[in-house]
Amino acid sequence: MAKQAPLAPNPVIMACMGHAGVGIGAEAYRWVLTDIGADPKAPSLKGEKEQLEILRKYGTTIMRFGTSLRKGEVPIVPRALLVDLDPRSANLILQAYPELFAMRDRHALYGLGGAARNWAEGRSRFRGEIEEKHDLPARLNSISPEPVRGFILPFSMGGGTGGSFSSAFIEYAKSNASTNPATVATFGIIPEFGWDPVIYEPACISIVLTLAYQMKYADAPILMDNKMLRANAEKQKARLAKRVSIVDDLPKQIQVGWKEYRNMNLISAHAIAGFMNSFIRETEWDMSNYRTWLAAQKPKFVIPWLIPLVPQGGSELKSVLDAMKDGNEGILFDLGEDHDASNGNPKDSACVIVKSKGLLTAEERATVRKIVQDRFKIEDRKIIIIKAPAVEGEAAALTVLLNVKAVGERLLPYVADAEDAWDSYKGEYEKKGLSKTDFKQAVLDVTGHLA
Amino acid sequence: MNLSELEVIASELIEQEKMLDQIDSDLEFVEGEFKQQPKRTGRDKKFYSLIGIEWKDSGELSQRRAALRDDKRKVQQIVDEARDKLVKGFSSGELVVPLDPDPVREEEGHLFKYRANASYPKAVQELASLLGMSVPLRIDEVEISPDRIRATESDPYLAKEEVVNAFDKIRKTVALKLRGSRRSQF
Numbered sequence: 001m002a003k004q005a006p007l008a009p010n011p012v013i014m015a016c017m018g019h020a021g022v023g024i025g026a027e028a029y030r031w032v033l034t035d036i037g038a039d040p041k042a043p044s045l046k047g048e049k050e051q052l053e054i055l056r057k058y059g060t061t062i063m064r065f066g067t068s069l070r071k072g073e074v075p076i077v078p079r080a081l082l083v084d085l086d087p088r089s090a091n092l093i094l095q096a097y098p099e100l101f102a103m104r105d106r107h108a109l110y111g112l113g114g115a116a117r118n119w120a121e122g123r124s125r126f127r128g129e130i131e132e133k134h135d136l137p138a139r140l141n142s143i144s145p146e147p148v149r150g151f152i153l154p155f156s157m158g159g160g161t162g163g164s165f166s167s168a169f170i171e172y173a174k175s176n177a178s179t180n181p182a183t184v185a186t187f188g189i190i191p192e193f194g195w196d197p198v199i200y201e202p203a204c205i206s207i208v209l210t211l212a213y214q215m216k217y218a219d220a221p222i223l224m225d226n227k228m229l230r231a232n233a234e235k236q237k238a239r240l241a242k243r244v245s246i247v248d249d250l251p252k253q254i255q256v257g258w259k260e261y262r263n264m265n266l267i268s269a270h271a272i273a274g275f276m277n278s279f280i281r282e283t284e285w286d287m288s289n290y291r292t293w294l295a296a297q298k299p300k301f302v303i304p305w306l307i308p309l310v311p312q313g314g315s316e317l318k319s320v321l322d323a324m325k326d327g328n329e330g331i332l333f334d335l336g337e338d339h340d341a342s343n344g345n346p347k348d349s350a351c352v353i354v355k356s357k358g359l360l361t362a363e364e365r366a367t368v369r370k371i372v373q374d375r376f377k378i379e380d381r382k383i384i385i386i387k388a389p390a391v392e393g394e395a396a397a398l399t400v401l402l403n404v405k406a407v408g409e410r411l412l413p414y415v416a417d418a419e420d421a422w423d424s425y426k427g428e429y430e431k432k433g434l435s436k437t438d439f440k441q442a443v444l445d446v447t448g449h450l451a
Numbered sequence: 452m453n454l455s456e457l458e459v460i461a462s463e464l465i466e467q468e469k470m471l472d473q474i475d476s477d478l479e480f481v482e483g484e485f486k487q488q489p490k491r492t493g494r495d496k497k498f499y500s501l502i503g504i505e506w507k508d509s510g511e512l513s514q515r516r517a518a519l520r521d522d523k524r525k526v527q528q529i530v531d532e533a534r535d536k537l538v539k540g541f542s543s544g545e546l547v548v549p550l551d552p553d554p555v556r557e558e559e560g561h562l563f564k565y566r567a568n569a570s571y572p573k574a575v576q577e578l579a580s581l582l583g584m585s586v587p588l589r590i591d592e593v594e595i596s597p598d599r600i601r602a603t604e605s606d607p608y609l610a611k612e613e614v615v616n617a618f619d620k621i622r623k624t625v626a627l628k629l630r631g632s633r634r635s636q637f
Contacts, residue, residue, distance in 0.1 A: 416627045422583065440583045444590060447627055448620030 010149035012061050012280075012287060013140065015081045015169055018162025020189060021155035022082045022089040023258045026246050027269035028154065028276075029078045029100070032062065034244070035273060035311075036391045038076075041249070042099035045074045061280040062152075064144060066102045077102045079144050083169070085111040085125060085161045096250050106142050109134050115160030117199050119206040120434035122164025131168070137178060150183040150279075150287045154272060157210045158191035158203035167213035174217045183288045185220040187272055190333075190414075192226035201421035205429070205439070208418040211411065212442035215300055215449055220290035222275065222302045223407065224268060224332040232309055232330035233263035239310035239328065240266055270311075271304040271332055274399025277388040278353045285386045293351060293384065299408040299450050302351075302401045303333035307371065311395035315357035317364050319396045324371065335406050344377030345405035351384045356396040360387045372400060408450035415450070419443050452540040453547045454571050460540070461573035464533035471526045478519045485512055537577055542626035548618060550600060554610055560592075560603040561610035570598035581625055593617035 016025030033040040043063070066075035078101065082090035087110035094101050094108060101107045111129035115122035130136065140148065151173055155162030166186060173179045188210060191198045214221035233240060240263040247262040258265065279287040294300045308328040313319025323329055335341070350372050354360060360368075369383050390396055422429075422439055429439065492508070499506035540546060549569065554561035565571065575597045579586045588595040592603040593613050602610035 412627065419583070419627060436583065437585075437589075441589075443627075444582070444620050444624050447624040448616075451623035451626065 011079050011144045011146050012150035012152060013079045013081060013144055013148055014152045015083060017083050017153055017155035017165040018159060019084060019089045021162050022084055022093060024154040024265050024268045025080060026093045027265045028272040029080060030246055031269040031273040032276060035394055041097060043076045045076060046072060062276060075102055080107055081109060081143055082107050083109045083165055086114050092250055109139060115164060117160040117202050118428055118432060119164045119209050120429040120432035122160045123168045124433045126165045126168040131172060148179060148182050152185045154187040156191060157188045157207050158198040163206045163210035167210050170213060170217035183219045183291055184217060186214050186218045187222050190225040192230060196226055202425060204414045204418035204421060207414045208446050209442050211446045220294060220302060221300055222304060225334050227334045228332050229264040229267055232267055236309050237263060267309060270306055274306060274353055274397060277355055278386045281388045283386055283388050294403060297403050301407050302403050303331060303407055305331040305400040305402055307398040311397060313395050315390040315394055315396050317356045317396050320398050336410060339406055341376045348378050348404045349382035350378050351401040353386045353388055353399040355388045355390050357390045411450050415443060415446050452543055452545060454549060454574055457537060457540045458571045458574040460533050460536050461577040464530060464577060465573055467526055467530045467533060471530055474519055474523045474526060478523060481516045481519060485516055488512060538625055538628045541578055542622050542629060554607055559605050560601055561607055563600040563614060572597035590617035590620055
């Protein structure tokens with residue numbers, strides 16, 4: 001049997017950036033493992049048959065085999081890098097999940113404390129404290145000795161570390177011969193102002209710069225915002241309470257601010273897991289395909305719509321319709337109360353990852369298209385349907401990745417406010433190596449792209 | 452709107468801005484004098500009393516201050532209107548940049564001269580100021596100077612496309628100013 005084991009696909013590393021990114025990334029691994037019935041704290045393979053099974057289910061794309069600790073058992077370990085300037089969040093994950101993040105310190109990259117909510121400081125410190133000091137190529141190689149075909153980066157866009165580290169990392173990934181062929185997907189989270197602990201004007205500057213880098217270096221830039229994550233988390237509070245989160249396993253006295261974000265992070269994790277299902281399971285889709293889908297799109301950005309938000313029901317597509325009826329669905333980006341989705345742009349498109357049991361019939365495909373078109377004016381030919389198999393007992397789900405022009409309009413006010421704020425803050429940014437010319441160029445690029 | 456019209460508006464704006472600076476400087480001096488006035492008036496009154504002549508407040512300083520404030524308001528209005536016209540002009544989809552249709556090959560790229568060898572120093576200067584950049588303006592692979600526009604593209608058709616794209620970016624970015632001013636009204 002071992003001789004006939006399928007070849008492992010090329011791996012995808014999840015590089016979790018900053019405090020929010022580390023929490024969401026770790027949650028995403030847990031979500032994926034829970035979905036397929038593996039032990040999310042210490043997943044392992046116990047025999048060749050099971051090894052084959054795990055490869056069939058989702059390969060070793062996002063996991064790798066670890067060092068065997070018990071006879072006959074092979075642990076599987078996330079191909080995850082937990083990167084932050086402040087080591088607390090990564091430390092906590094490593095301490096709470098010693099068997100999951102079994103490569104211990106090799107999972108973590110950290111610097112000498114926060115970036116002061118200053119994107120430029122974060123970028124310069126990534127270069128100094130992470131890229132040079134830690135020998136990044138060697139670290140990536142230790143997480144994934146095989147050539148990497150993709151990176152997934154969850155992060156918050158309004159703080160100092162997440163957005164700047166992600167920007168610097170994806171620039172690095174696309175500028176180095178060893179990592180350049182890899183597809184880069186980003187999950188950037190826009191803060192909810194007045195709620196999240198961010199400073200408005202610098203956060204706007206950070207958003208603009210991070211958008212500019214994503215436009216340039218990310219192949220699949222996915223955006224979510226905390227306003228909708230919070231609203232959806234509140235709406236699905238009862239259902240989410242039944243799911244287990246990494247936050248529940250953390251020592252109570254040191255939850256580093258994640259407790260309030262428990263349900264929001266679970267939803268974000270679901271979105272990432274849904275996206276990953278399009279290429280880690282047996283599908284007719286590769287992660288690199290997103291690159292071509294979005295290459296000529298303006299805006300290039302994608303927003304997720306989850307149906308259901310919290311898995312429920314059986315593995316047939318019918319359970320998705322039931323979730324719709326129950327209100328167990330949500331778009332994770334605020335398109336605005338006055339947004340009229342029926343008045344779409346001709347170039348709007350969608351990629352729908354359908355996780356369900358068995359084959360997708362023509363009738364079911366029509367149902368999927370109708371679900372999308374009831375909410376968004378997108379032509380049949382602009383809807384890509386990707387069928388992903390559901391594991392026995394796993395609830396069916398749709399992850400709809402929407403590429404709609406309306407997203408750009410929602411982002412432009414941040415660009416305008418960042419530009420207004422620049423003169424007041426430029427001293428702080430210029431000190432950390434971000435010139436006025438670079439900032440203004442980013443404003444031009446982002447506005448030209450989004451407007 | 453044509454770039455030559457914007458050049459006229461930009462010239463007017465620059466002139467008026469200079470005038471505004473001068474008024475601000477004069478007003479600053481007069482305000483300083485005005486603050487000193489009570490002290491001086493007190494001394495003056497005592498002196499006039501000593502020499503036996505009735506003291507009269509000429510009111511010259513307050514009249515001068517009022518006149519300067521009035522001038523400032525008027526000039527500021529002209530400046531605001533001119534700036535508004537420039538923002539609308541540069542963000543308009545109908546902006547005409549009168550370039551020669553046939554670019555000249557220069558090293559690896561292409562050079563576009565303005566028609567009739569015109570130059571637009573004030574318009575370009577004010578555009579740079581609106582964008583927070585310096586002259587020459589560099590928008591991706593396009594360099595916009597007062598007397599020419601240079602694209603790095605070696606193919607003339609692609610060079611023209613680069614110029615169109617650069618002005619499209621400019622138009623959208625300057626339009627952010629309109630968005631900002633609309634927001635600040637509320």
